[in-house]
Amino acid sequence: MTDAQLWQALKKGDKSALERMYKEHAEALLSYGYRFAKNEQVAEDCVQELFVDLWNKREKLGNNDHIAKYLFVALRRRIIREIEQQRKRSISDEPQEYHFQAEMAIDEILANAELSAEQAAKLRHSLESLSKRQREVIYLKYYTDLDYEGISEVMGVSYQSARNLVSTALKALRKHLLIPLLWLIVNFF
Amino acid sequence: MKDKYTTYQAEDFAQDDSFIRWVKGQDARATAFWDAWQKAHPERSAELEAGRRLVEAIRMKGRQPTEATLSGIWDKIDAQTAKEAPVVQMRRRKSLRWISYAAAACVAALMFFWLYNPSTIVRSNAAGQELVQLPDNSSVQLNADSELRYQAGSWEENRLVELEGEAFFEVQKGSRFTVQTPLGIVEVLGTSFNVYARGAAFEVHCLTGKVRVQAESGKEVFLTPGQFTRLDADQELLPASSADGERRASWRSGQFYFDNGKVKDVFEEIQRQYGVTIAADESILAKSGSYFFNTSDPIDTTLYKICWPMNLKAQKSGGVYRIVAE
Numbered sequence: 001m002t003d004a005q006l007w008q009a010l011k012k013g014d015k016s017a018l019e020r021m022y023k024e025h026a027e028a029l030l031s032y033g034y035r036f037a038k039n040e041q042v043a044e045d046c047v048q049e050l051f052v053d054l055w056n057k058r059e060k061l062g063n064n065d066h067i068a069k070y071l072f073v074a075l076r077r078r079i080i081r082e083i084e085q086q087r088k089r090s091i092s093d094e095p096q097e098y099h100f101q102a103e104m105a106i107d108e109i110l111a112n113a114e115l116s117a118e119q120a121a122k123l124r125h126s127l128e129s130l131s132k133r134q135r136e137v138i139y140l141k142y143y144t145d146l147d148y149e150g151i152s153e154v155m156g157v158s159y160q161s162a163r164n165l166v167s168t169a170l171k172a173l174r175k176h177l178l179i180p181l182l183w184l185i186v187n188f189f
Numbered sequence: 190m191k192d193k194y195t196t197y198q199a200e201d202f203a204q205d206d207s208f209i210r211w212v213k214g215q216d217a218r219a220t221a222f223w224d225a226w227q228k229a230h231p232e233r234s235a236e237l238e239a240g241r242r243l244v245e246a247i248r249m250k251g252r253q254p255t256e257a258t259l260s261g262i263w264d265k266i267d268a269q270t271a272k273e274a275p276v277v278q279m280r281r282r283k284s285l286r287w288i289s290y291a292a293a294a295c296v297a298a299l300m301f302f303w304l305y306n307p308s309t310i311v312r313s314n315a316a317g318q319e320l321v322q323l324p325d326n327s328s329v330q331l332n333a334d335s336e337l338r339y340q341a342g343s344w345e346e347n348r349l350v351e352l353e354g355e356a357f358f359e360v361q362k363g364s365r366f367t368v369q370t371p372l373g374i375v376e377v378l379g380t381s382f383n384v385y386a387r388g389a390a391f392e393v394h395c396l397t398g399k400v401r402v403q404a405e406s407g408k409e410v411f412l413t414p415g416q417f418t419r420l421d422a423d424q425e426l427l428p429a430s431s432a433d434g435e436r437r438a439s440w441r442s443g444q445f446y447f448d449n450g451k452v453k454d455v456f457e458e459i460q461r462q463y464g465v466t467i468a469a470d471e472s473i474l475a476k477s478g479s480y481f482f483n484t485s486d487p488i489d490t491t492l493y494k495i496c497w498p499m500n501l502k503a504q505k506s507g508g509v510y511r512i513v514a515e
Contacts, residue, residue, distance in 0.1 A: 018270065022263055030254040030262075039364060040252075041346065048262050048269075055270040135249075142247045147206055163204070170200040173243055 004065040011058050018055050025071050028144050032072065035100055035139065036079045042086075046078045069150040072140070076154055100136040123176035130169055133157075137165040194226065195233065202240025212244040311337045313354070316464030318441075323350070327366065330357045330441050333461040355385045357438045360398075372420060376401040382412075383438040385419075392419035394434040402426060443484035452476045455495060456512070463488045469512035473501065 001009075009017035026047060033043030050071065054061075064070050130138070133155070140151045152162040194202075202208045210216035211223040227237060311331060313319040319331040324344040331337055335354020340347070348366040360366045362379030370386035380398020385391070393402045395412035402418055403409040404426045410418045417432040436446050445462070447455050453474035456467045462484050476499065482491045492503040492510060503510045 015270065018266075019263070022266065026259050026262065027254055030259070031251060034252055034254070044254075044258065044262055048265050051266045052269045055266075138247060139249055141204070142209065142244070143249065166204055167200060170203050170243055173246060174200050174239070 002065070003067045004063065007061070007064040007067060010054070011061055013058065015055075018051060021054075021067060021071070022051055025068055028068075029071055029075050032139070032144065033075055033079055035136075036076075036083065042082055043079065046075060046082060050075055050078055066150065068145055069153055072144070072146060072150070072154045100132045100139075119176060123173075126172040126176055130172075131165075134165045134169050137162055138169055141166055195230065197233075197236065197240070199236050199239035199243055202237060203243035208240065209244055212241050308338045309341050314464070315461050323348075325361050325363060327358065327360045329359075332356060332440055333464075352384055352386055354387055355383070355440070357381070357383045357441055372424070373402060373404040373426070376403070383434060389424070390420065393417060394432060394437045396434040396438065445480075445482050445484075447478075447480040449477060450480060452478070452480075452499075455480045455482070458482075459488075459491060459495070463491070465510055466508065467492075467503075467510045467512065473499075473512055 006017050006020060010021070029047050029050075030043060033046060034040055036043065054074075136155060137151060140146050140154060141148075146154065148159055148162050152159045155162065157165075194205075197205075207216075207219045208223065210219040214220065227234065230237075311319055311321050313331040313333055313335050315334050317333055319335075319337075321329040321331060321337055323329065323339065324341050325348065327348070329337055329350070332355035335352070335356060337354075337356060338351040339349065348360075348364060349369065350367070351369045353371065356368075358366075358368065358377075359381045360377055360379050364378070366377050366379070368375040368384055370384065370391060372386060372389070372391040375382065375384055375393050377398055377400045380400060381396040382398075382400050383394040383396070385393070391404070393400065393412065394417040395414055397414050400412040401409055402412060404420060404424070406425060408426050410426045410429050412418060412429050415431050415434060416429040417434065417437065418426050418429050421427050436448075439446065443462075445455075445458055447458075451474070452469075456469060456474065459465070459482065460467050465488055478499075480495055482495060484491075486494070488510075489503070492512075496502050496512065497515075500515050501512050502515045503512055505511075
């Protein structure tokens with residue numbers, strides 16, 4: 001069943017279509033949502049409300065042939081709105097709980113890369129200096145099935161800047177990570 | 190057709206969706222395509238390998254939802270989307286009204302049992318203090334003759350305690366922590382502070398962190414360390430002003446300071462701390478000044494120390510300490 005057909009089924013009131021969408025996307029949506037809020041409950045509530053709303057508004061929905069994109073856009077909006085409201089109610093000075101937390105697992109990367117201490121330090125530095133937008137784009141690119149078009153829509157940036165954010169990050173990664181590899185190849189010839 | 194991939198660098202490969210699926214081994218079509226491509230282009234194998242390493246290097250920390258979480262959320266969605274709203278049916282056929290009432294009653298009963306979450310109540314008697322450890326290791330020291338209520342079952346979702354009396358809080362950092370009293374609420378994220386909520390008096394001292402105090406009127410005051418607020422005679426919160434919070438909270442070690450306090454408050458506190466009854470004329474109780482007592486002293490000593498500067502003395506008769514002129 002294509003996305004467009006599944007969406008039609010939902011609009012006609014087919015509850016199993018809703019369940020199918022949930023089963024297909026909930027895990028990716030939730031792990032994405034967890035990265036926005038320190039409090040996991042926020043992400044879980046937002047995912048729940050998202051699907052309940054989808055059902056309640058099903059008759060008013062337009063056509064859709066890219067369900068993942070729709071769900072990610074809707075979830076991101078929902079979470080950011082919720083966090084913004086919490087921030088207004090909050091009494092804390094520190095801007096916590098509302099930035100995208102997708103830290104690169106630097107130690108794991110370094111352990112697999114067999115780098116010298118100096119190279120490792122450089123790589124660590126370049127990974128740590130990734131902006132949070134870059135992290136979010138990279139996350140969406142490598143941990144979800146969204147393409148660049150979908151990512152740009154989810155994040156509300158242009159197609160080109162979504163691409164650029166990833167390219168810059170990958171170039172930095174390549175520069176530090178792949179040195180030993182290239183050196184090996186040069187030696188080989 | 191020219192194969193665009195022949196000009197690809199490692200980072201171009203690493204951004205190609207089909208290439209990524211190949212590296213992750215999630216997609217049979219991508220796997221077939223790239224395996225074949227690799228064979229056909231041995232001259233590109235170094236770049237291809239570099240691209241593969243880049244994709245593999247992108248690892249991010251973070252938690253994944255568990256199966257139980259996922260199915261738990263679905264159950265809630267399922268329940269909330271289960272039926273059409275009964276309102277629609279009621280309009281169509283009046284006879285269905287009863288059914289919807291019955292349904293509503295059932296739902297209400299279910300909700301009651303589902304939400305019913307017995308409160309934990311801690312009471313300190315006169316002459317006793319209680320140290321309460323909350324589920325998240327926040328601690329509350331209850332002064333004598335005070336009561337604290339909270340729901341341990343829903344503590345993680347809602348850090349809320351109800352207080353009547355006086356207590357000193359040391360709150361672990363985390364989500365909002367709320368103290369509800371009959372006259373106002375106090376909200377913090379993680380800090381230590383003292384709340385006094387007895388009778389018509391409501392007074393909050395902030396020792397560390399930041400505290401939000403809201404009166405019943407809705408007026409709110411923010412406190413930073415070293416500040417306090419209280420309700421004035423019109424039950425309105427006074428603006429934050431500086432006060433020695435350590436001193437105010439020193440009741441925890443049995444020391445009670447009354448700076449410009451009423452004699453009535455002093456005797457009430459002595460009653461609470463020693464579990465005794467004290468009687469005095471209104472004219473005496475209306476006096477004010479600065480007083481101090483320490484519960485490590487016996488009751489007679491404490492009463493003597495409070496009374497003699499005012500030319501008063503305490504006479505014990507029939508279990509009551511009567512305060513009279515010397």
